[in-house]
Amino acid sequence: MYNMDHYDEEMKYMHQEDDWDRDLLLDPAWEKQQRKTFTAWCNSHLRKAGTQIDNIEEDFRDGLKLMLLLEVISGERLAKPERGKMRVHKISNVNKALDFIASKGVKLVSIGAEEIVDGNAKMTLGMIWTIILRFAIQDISVEETSAKEGLLLWCQRKTAPYKNVNIQNFHISWKDGLGFCALIHRHRPELIDYGKLRKDDPMTNLNTAFDVAEKYLDIPKMLDAEDIVGTARPDEKAIMTYVSSFYHAFSGAQKAETAANRICKVLAVNQENEQLMEDYEKLATDLLEWIRRTIPWLENRMPENTMQTMQQKLEDFRDYRRLHKPPKVQEKCQLEINFNTLQTKLRLSNRPAFMPSEGKMVSDINNAWGSLEGAEKGYEEWLLNEIRRLERLDHLAEKFRQKAAIHEAWTDGKEEMLQKHDYETASLSEIKALLKKHEAFESDLAAHQDRVEQIAAIAQELNELDYYDSPSVNARCQRICDQWDALGALTQKRSEALQRTEKLLETIDQLYLEFAKRAAPFNNWMEGAMEDLQDTFIVHTIEEIQGLSTAHEQFKATLPEADKERQAILGIHNEIAKIVQTYHVNMAGSNPYTTINPQEVNAKWDKVRQLVPQRDQALIEEHARQQNNERLRRQFANQANVIGPWIQTKMEEIGRISIEMHGTLEDQLTHLRQYEKSIVNYKPKIDQLEGDHQLIQEALIFDNKHTNYTMEHIRVGWEQLLTTIARTINEIENQILTRDAKGISQEQLNEYRASFNHFDRKRSGIMDAEDFKTCLISVGYNLGENEFSRIMSIVDPNRMGVVTFQAFIDFMSRETADTDTADQVIASFKVLAGDKNYILADELLRELPPDQAEYCMARMAPYTGPDGVPGALDYMSFSTALYGESDL
Secondary structure, eight states: OOOHHHHHHHHHHHHHHHHHHHHHTTOHHHHHHHHHHHHHHHHHHHGGGTOOOSSHHHHTTTSHHHHHHHHHHHOOOOOOOOOOOSHHHHHHHHHHHHHHHHHTTOOOOSOOHHHHHTTOHHHHHHHHHHHHIIIIITTOEETTEEHHHHHHHHHHHHHTTOTTOOOOSSSGGGTTSHHHHHHHHHHOTTTOOGGGOOTTOHHHHHHHHHHHHHHHSOOOOOOOHHHHHHSSSOOHHHHHHHHHHHHHHHHHHHHHHHHHHHHHHHHHHHHHHHHHHHHHHHHHHHHHHHHHHHHHHHHOOOOOSSHHHHHHHHHHHHHIIIIIHHHHHHHHHHHHHHHHHHHHHHHHTTOOOOOOSTTOSHHHHHHHHHHHHHHHTTHHHHHHHHHHHHHHHHHHHHHHHHHHHHHHHHHTTHHHHHTOOGGGSOOHHHHHHHHHHHHHHHHHHHHTHHHHHHHHHHHHHHHHTTOTTHHHHHHHHHHHHHHHHHHHHHHHHHHHHHHHHHTTOOOOOHHHHHHHHHHHHHHHHHHHHHHHHHOOOOOOSHHHHHHHHHHHHHHHHTHHHHHHHHHHHHHHHHHHHHHHHHHTOOOOSSOTTOSOOHHHHHHHHHHHHHHHHHHHHHHHHHHHHHHHHHHHHHHHHHHHHHHHHHHHHHHHHHHHHHHSOOSOHHHHHHHHHHHHHHHHHTHHHHHHHHHHHHHHHHTTOOOOTTOSOOHHHHHHHHHHHHHHHHHHHHHHHHHHHHHHHHTOOHHHHHHHHHHHHHHOTTOSSEEEHHHHHHHHHHTTOOOOHHHHHHHHHHHOTTOOSEEEHHHHHHHHHGGGOOOOOHHHHHHHHHHHTTSOSSBOHHHHHHHSOHHHHHHHHHHOEEOOSTTOOTTOEEHHHHHHHHTTSSOO
16 A cells, blocks of 8 residues: 555655756756656557657657557556547647546646647656656655655665665766666676676766666666766656666566565474474373373282381382472473463464374373372372281281280190099099189189180281281181180080089188189289280370370289289288198198199289389380470471461462563563572472471371371472462563564553453453453454354363463454465465466575475475476465465
């Protein structure tokens, strides 16, 4: 579109030229130059219609060739001319020509049809100059300048590399002829050996340029070298007219250069985007493969048989969380950043959104990552539960072995004793003794019933907890139960035999009986006390160990009363000895009612007294261990209660920075990078907390009442914080990229941000579809469902149902962006192909850099049109494929 300001300036210039020239046309030298130049210029166009003029003021008098000239140079049809020979017919034809010139916005001052018809040379030359200005010079535009200034700037640019050429005007700057030669050499260097030209030989230079231009460039010889050299100041209009012919002759080469630059730019962008796509595909493939290998390992819940094996699994998991997973978290974040950057570059270059290979979308990677974290969730808890289970199993197994060993030791020889028939030959006293002894045994047997039930209960619990050595435990338990049943049956049988004999034997020593009755429970109490004092214990808190200590102190408080009972039992035995000695009782053996003797009572009592201080020491050591565990809990909690809120505060501050509008984008980016640096500098505290957490796990501490934060909470929060700051920085960088690419001012960005924040009702940094639709309506969009769906496909190509701020500013500013289109690229290729519908490999190699020419040839399909030739390439389908409008 022609710039109207330039047009008005040019009209003013044309009017000034008219006034100036009406005085200077009296100069015979200038008038001669103009006659020759204007005549040659007119003939260069009239020959296209098969005619020419010889005398410029005579041949235009009837207006016929003047109208024909205007039709040729404008490409338009004028009104039908008058064919009569009368003056009135001639004036009518000239007026039609002048009216057509005026219709093109040119004001003809003091030029009338009568003067042209009368052959006024001054007016005729002025009219031709007006035509040249309007149709040959006015439309020249170079970098916001037009007409005379544009043509002069074009000449200066093209001759700039030639040090002996200095074009400052359209008269004396051209007298040495080097300016014309430089223009030809710049565009067609093979036509002139510029190095042989001399500045002091203007005639040779001028004639060389004029001859070459006429012979090879189809530019007629409009000037005479003698006239230019022999005139102090050559005619400016003649020079401008001739130079404009060079501009139009070389304009095609300029278009080809521009077209080649545009294609190079488009191909460079496309090559860069393809490399980014390949990088994304490789990184996504590697990350998905790592996730695929890791998930089965995390899903393996096969229990182990030993604590050592399970603790090694826990150590392997800790290495995974601290060493193997964090780099993958960073890779995932970098993958999302690369994807967003690629999509931004594609939008800025007017390319279709990148669609990764099937199964490698960002959403697919997020789903796979979710599966990984789902498999990871509960794995550590399962490991700890398994360790607790194995610890419990070891404790129960040891307790089973202790109780079984005690019971087996007690039952040793009991079956043989119950199967004796000693009562058959015994005396009455012996029978009574055997009977009482049997009653004491039954009492002892009943006392051991609880132990047998405990052994069976422990075996049952070991089975329920899947103890790996359950078969041997079950076999031993079964042997004990079978033996217990046999003992019960034998006891019942012997009791019945003794009761039958009791009627015959009446005498019994009450003292033996009393000793047996008191010694048996006391002996059982001592055995229970020894068992309790040697029993292993597992506690996890100070309260639990304090409970055990309190119970132990209560037990110690009963020892004086137990000692009195022991002395009383020993007193009975002493009483028996005194009676035997006093009455000379015939003692056939030991106490017939019990196998317990004073020596055994004293030995077990000494053993109890010996175990008490050992138990004291074990409780003291365990109390110290629990105090150390409590210290570890508080140490971890003190740090976790600081780090946890710090992470939350940083997350909120980053969110505010990304939403609020304080300063420029560069200020926000600097602020965010300072935040990122402070966050990275905080990493040693996370590592210190990891060390404390490892000490806690090594101490088998499973709970912490001093804090609600677990190490997993801190890890997840830290990873989210790193990911959030990286994503936020990437969003600001993309906003800067978009602003610079599209020329958006800071005020516009602030307006976009204010509008976005106003409709972001959740203050989450994104808008859902309804909020975005409300926003568009508020700024004047009249949206139907189809139009809104089309817009959503632009701002939300991944169909997430939300609009980010980056996508919002891309959409709001995309109409003003200077982006390439498929049609523009096709037009550029058409220029390189010489207006053909196909292009040849030689043309690509000649106009484009080698790597980009090879890129095109490798991807262009063969041309199949009817006008094709061997080796023809289809640049149209290639161009549309670059913008996603067809498939190669």
